[in-house]
Amino acid sequence: MYLNCHTYYSLRYGTIKPERLLAIASKNGIKTLALTDINNTSACLDFVRLSKEYSIKPVLGIDFRNGAQQQFVLLAKNNKGFQNINAYLSKFLHDNHLEIPKKAPELEHTYVIYPYQQHNNFKLKPNEFLGIKPEDLNKLKFSQWNNLRSKLVVLKTVSFETKKDFNTHRLLRAIDNNTLLSKLPKSEEGKPNDKILPYDELCETYQEFPELLDNTLAILNNCTIAFDFSQETPNNQKSFTENEDSDYELLKKLTYEGLTYRYKNPDDTIHNRIKKELDIIKSKGFVSYFLINWRILEYARSKGYYYVGRGSGANSVVAYLLRITDVDPIELDLYFERFINLYRKNPPDFDIDFSWTDRDDITDFIFKTFKNTALLTVYNTFKFKASVRELGKVFGLPKAEMDVLTRGRYNINQLDKLSQLVLRYSTYIQGFPNYLGIHASGIIISEKPIHYYTATFLPPKGYATTHFDMVVAEDIGLYKFDILSQRGLGKIKDAVNIVAYNNPKVSPIDIHDIERFKKDENIKYLLRNAKAIGCFYVESPAMRMLLKKLQVDDYLGLVAASSIIRPGVAKSGMMREYILRHRYPERIKKAHPVLLDIMPETYGVMVYQEDVIKVAHIFGGLDLGQADKLRRGMSGKFRSRDEFLAVKQQFFDNCKASGKPEALTAEVWRQTESFAGYAFAKGHSASYAVESYQSLFLKAYYPLEYMVATINNFGGFYRTELYVHEARMHGGIIEAPCINTSFSQAIIRGKTIYLGFMFLHALEAKTIENILIKRQQNGAFKSLDDFIDRVPISIEQISILIKINTFRFTGINKRELLWEAHLKISKTTFETHIITLFKAEKINYSTPALPSTALENAFDEIELLGFPLCNPFHLLETPTSNPLRAKHLINFNNKIITIEGYLVATKNTKTSNGKKMHFGTFLDHDGNFIDTVHFPPVAAKYPFRGKGIYTITGKVLIEFDCVNIEVQCLERSTIIEDPRYALKSSNSTFQNKKSFADHKANHLSPMSPKILSHSKAYDNH
Structure with missing residues (x-):
């Protein structure tokens, strides 16, 4: 009897979770329930899937509203009707200018x-009815509609379960309307009694x-609505060619x-592996999936795009031969069943990085x-x-009170009621959904129209996006194509x-000559010594330390390290155990024989996701389908589902039946559970390692060029400053932007690197474009006057260029150039030059001699680039006399030392309690790394206070080198x-106000429209 029910996917309106709605209905004796969320279909498929558990017949529809104003409810007679409703709603979600009309369209x-x-006089068509709410019944008695009861139905809206839900609803409506709760119009609210009544009470x-x-x-x-959640066959595009048979022939041929x-x-x-994989791919209906990926990457290669195929798809030799991945699964003995197996019902996916x-x-x-293509949504x-x-x-x-609450610095008993x-x-x-976003990479290509499953909305990217997320997509048999982006490939x-x-x-x-890179001694040296700044996936402080501890210098070692670094392995305690067994082979004897036999390559330590399947299958006695379900369940997406819990119980039952000690079973389960959700598939790690080798090769042989590419792609783990520093450590000569040499990005000439205009804070893109166009059209600029003649620019913009010394080719001090620019450029809004027949004669002003120092240049660089181009230790008020450097620390194990370091990176974490x-991560005076650990008492007493140079006192700890x-x-x-703003004179003091005024005129006005405190500016950077 309920035709108008909302879940909390009626965004910022409803308050009930979809499954809770079914539970409430079942408890109240409801046998059929219509889900009609407001302008949204996110819950629909899950609602249908879960309804069987509550013995409820599901009906789907949409409550069409403008804001809170209900226009009409559309219900689907069947799947075709649901498709029509979805398509109709999507028109409004694709165009925000459209308003839902009062009259519904004619939809079959x-x-x-x-x-x-x-x-x-409101004419109703055969499929149209008038909904009567309980509060309308008295009016109905005296209305002419009372004589047309054949066109009237019960319209009991359901949005809440309790009074608290209604209060929450009012708060959500106030958030949606961006208004105070006290000013929320009643027209924007639902009714407090919009709740489910027991069936008999409603009747x-x-x-x-x-x-x-x-x-x-x-x-x-x-x-009647029905969807197939069995996943026996995929619902993606069935065939790439004319039919599925020709698809298979094409796949085999390629x-x-x-x-x-x-x-x-x-x-x-290799031949046996190919035959095995082709047979499974065909039997599982994944042929078109492979071919679509192949076609996408064939297009990418035709455009010269770099890409990396990774994830469990790298376990497939067919994917390797189709050039979807660059990882040889035969060489690495990759477990194909991790990707696709005869027992696996859920669809696979490739992760393709561009x-x-x-x-x-x-x-x-x-x-x-x-x-039939759409992006997948995420529920924000x-x-x-x-x-x-x-x-x-x-x-x-x-705001001050909100700040106190968000920071958690309060005593709950001392807070006021509000x-x-x-x-x-x-x-x-x-945890309530607030709005729909876009999945980072997921795209679905379905056989049926997308609207068969869902309505779509149109985010700023301009591509239709589903209302359901990747988990629901998998439930319905729509496997996604993961198209991701990363800066590492751009750098390469x-x-x-x-x-x-x-x-x-x-x-x-x-x-792409990875085999040569694997044997290269220079690359091995970089790996062993963790000299990998800028290199993909191996440059972070944690990874640098792990590489040193493992002394990795080969491909398989790097593949293992790529997975060991993941949080789960560390959490399980097995990262340390792996290092110990790697460094001290005699410790391998302590591994349990069964686990060592399952995972000999990793010394009996679970490192990859495949290890979960192997342990579950061989140790826990699960079949491959159950083992993979267990592995997927541990990822968190399905952890609470009954099927996962049942498989978990089966694991323990099998171990008990086979006579394994309970303590051993519990420990194996603990290790498995603690890292399985975070560990990589081995093929995924191998794919990452391939990209690491590519970047390591470039770093080994062309470090300056590689650092320029890193800088232009906005770095990696660290800020731009560290990559500029790294280039300098490799012999690079770093130059600030130059008006006649620089481009938007950084460039290199020999060993000299000119930073690009785009790195200057507050320099506008239009200014950069004008400079480059005028320079290309008429050659280099000859003087400041020539520049001002040719480039339309405001005084604020040219001040940036002068202060960073881009006009140094003139040989004129930049302070004098600033005075000249102020005199020659109007401070009013600058308009584009109008070309005239004759040039006006330039007035030459006489400017005072105003020298600037290297220190002043450094502070200009901090203001405009975010960092100085000199050694930051040169900016200390009291130069350090401490001779201790990072390279000396190896000699001070367990000793208390004091050393200075320039802060470049921090990582905040929490202890188990x-x-x-x-x-x-710091740099010493010579530019080498210092790594520190700050335990809670020290972290609380001596917090980081922003960027700068710190005096560090502590105990040197050396473990695994x-x-x-x-x-x-x-x-x-x-x-x-x-020094730009310091008060100074020949006597170091000012004798009178006039001298101060003269100083201000000479040293402040041309430099900046307002005086900045250096300490604040520096802290902010």
């Missing part, structure tokens, strides 16, 4: 329910109008054509090439801190091009006063 296979209207409410009950029941009985490219002498092992500059074109190609939910701020605004709390309400309801709405691609223009005599680089601690300082005291050193 649908019912229309209008809210009650008193006048009866009793309408007992005077039995026709309404009959009509409602007839509609519900006439609606696979065997790839043999000559990948293998010189393919043996029986350069961040190429990804959009690939996405565009996919949407233009394949018919209310997070606690954001909820506190939103509700704080709704209740009218001052603040307590904010905290209470912030906790309640935490750009570096190859930079090497070509800076070293024209060097032969073209084959960056929730206390804050930190890891720090890796040096750390356990910090006991941390103090930031004082830097010199900003």
Whole structure:
């Protein structure tokens, strides 16, 4: 009898979780229920999937509203009707200018329910009805509609379960309307009694109008919706060619054509693996999936795009031969069943990484090439801190009070009632969907129209996006194509091009010659010594330390390290155990024989996701389907589902039946569970290692060019400053931007690197474009006057260029140039030059001699680039006399030392009992790394105080050749006063106001429109 029910996917309106709605209905004796979320279909498929568990017949529809104003409800008679409704809603979600009309369209296979209207000249079509709410019944008795009961139905809206839900609803409506709760219009709210009534009570409410009950029941009985969640066959595009048979022939042809490219002498092992994989791919219906991926990457290669195919797809030799991946699964003995197996019902996926500059074109190609295509959504939910701020605004709390609440610095008993309400309801709405976003990479290509499953919305990217997420997509058999972007590939691609223009005599680089890279001694040296700054996935402080501890210098070692670094392995305690067994082989004897036999390559330690399947299958006695379900369940997406819990129980039962000690079973389960959700598939790690080798090769042989590419792609783990420093450590000469040499990005000439204009804070893109166009059209600028003549520019913009010394080619001090620019450029809004026949004669002003120092230049660089181009230790107020350097620490194991370091990176984490601690990365005076650990007492007493040079006192700890300082005291050193704004005269004091005024005129005005405190400016950077 319920035709209008909402879940919390009626965004910022409803309050009930989909499964909870079914549970409430079942408890109240409801046998059929219509889900009609407001302008949203996110819950629909899950609602249908879960309804069987509650013995409820599901009906799907949509509540069409403008804001809170209900226009009509559309119900689907069947799947075709649901498709029509989805397509209709999507028109409005694709164009925000459209408003939902009061009159519903004529859609086949649908019912229309209008809210009650008193006048009866409202013509109703055969499939249209008027909904009567309980509060409308008295009006109905005296209305002419009372004589047309055949067109009337029960319209009992359901949005809440409890009074608290209704209060939450009002808060959500206030958030949605961006208004104080006290000013929320009643028209924007639902009714407090919009709750489910027991079936008998609802019938009793309408007992005077039995026709309404009959009509409602007839509609519900006439609606049937069904989706197949068995996943026996995929619902993606069925065939790539004309039919599935020709698809298979094409896949087989392409696979065997790839043999000559990948293998010189393919043996029986390879041929048998190919046959096995092709048979499974065909039997599982994944042929078109492979071919679509092949077509996408064929297009990418035709455009010269770099890409990396990774994830469990790298376990497939067919994918390797189709050039979807660059990982040889035969060489690595990769477990194909991790990707696809006969027992696996859920669909596989490939993760394809592209350069961040190429990804959009690939996405565009996919949407233009394949018919039924959409991006997948993600549910952006209310997070606690954001909820506190939103509700704080709704209740009218001052910002200062909201800051106290979000930081957690309060005693709950000392807060006023409003603040307590904010905290209470912030906790309640935490996890509620707030709005729909875009999945980082997921694209689906279905056989049926996308609207068969869902409505779509149109985010700024301009591509239709589903209302359901990747988990629901998998449930319904729609496996996604993961098209991701990363800057690592952009760095590699750009570096190859930079090497070509800076070293024209060097032969073209084959960056895909991974086999050669694996044997290269220079690359091995970089790996063993963790000299990998800028290199993909191996440059972070944690990875640098791990490489040192493992002394990795080969491909398989790097593959293992790529997975060991993941949080799960460390959490399980097996990272340390792996290091111990790697460094001290005698310790391998301590491994349990069964585990060592399962995982000999990793010394009996679980390192990869495949290990979970192997342990579950061999140790736990599960079949491959159950083992993979267990592995997937541990990822967190399905952990609470009954099927996962049943498999977990089966694991323990099998171990007990086979006589394994309970303690051993519990320990194996603990290790497995603690890291399985975070560990990589081995093929995934192997794919990462391939990209690491490519970047390591470039770093080993062309470090300056590679650093330029890294800088231009906005770095990696660290800020730009560290990559500039790394280039200097490799002999690079770093130059600030030059008006006649620099471009938007950094460039290199020999060993000299000119930073690009784009790195200057507040320099506008239009200014950069004008400079480059004018320089290309008429050559280099000859003087400041020549520049001002040719480039339309404001005084604010040219001041940036002068202060960073881009006009140094003139030989004129930049302070004098600033005076000249101020005199020659109007401070009013500058308009584009109008070309005239004759040039006006330039007035030459005489400017005073105003020298600037290297220190002043450094502070200009800090202001405009974010960092100085000199050694930051030169900016200390009191130069350090401490001779201790990072390279000396190896000689001070377990000794207390004091050393100075320039902070470049921090990592904040928590101990097992929730206390804050930190890891720090510093540079010493010579530019070498210092790594520190700050345990909770020290972290609380000596917090980091922003960027700068710190005096570090602590104990040197050396483990596995890796040096750390356990910090006991941390103090930031004082830097010199900003010389640009310091008061100075020949006598170092000012004798009178006039001398101060003269100083101000000479030293302040041309430099900046307002005087900045250096310490603040430096801290902010």
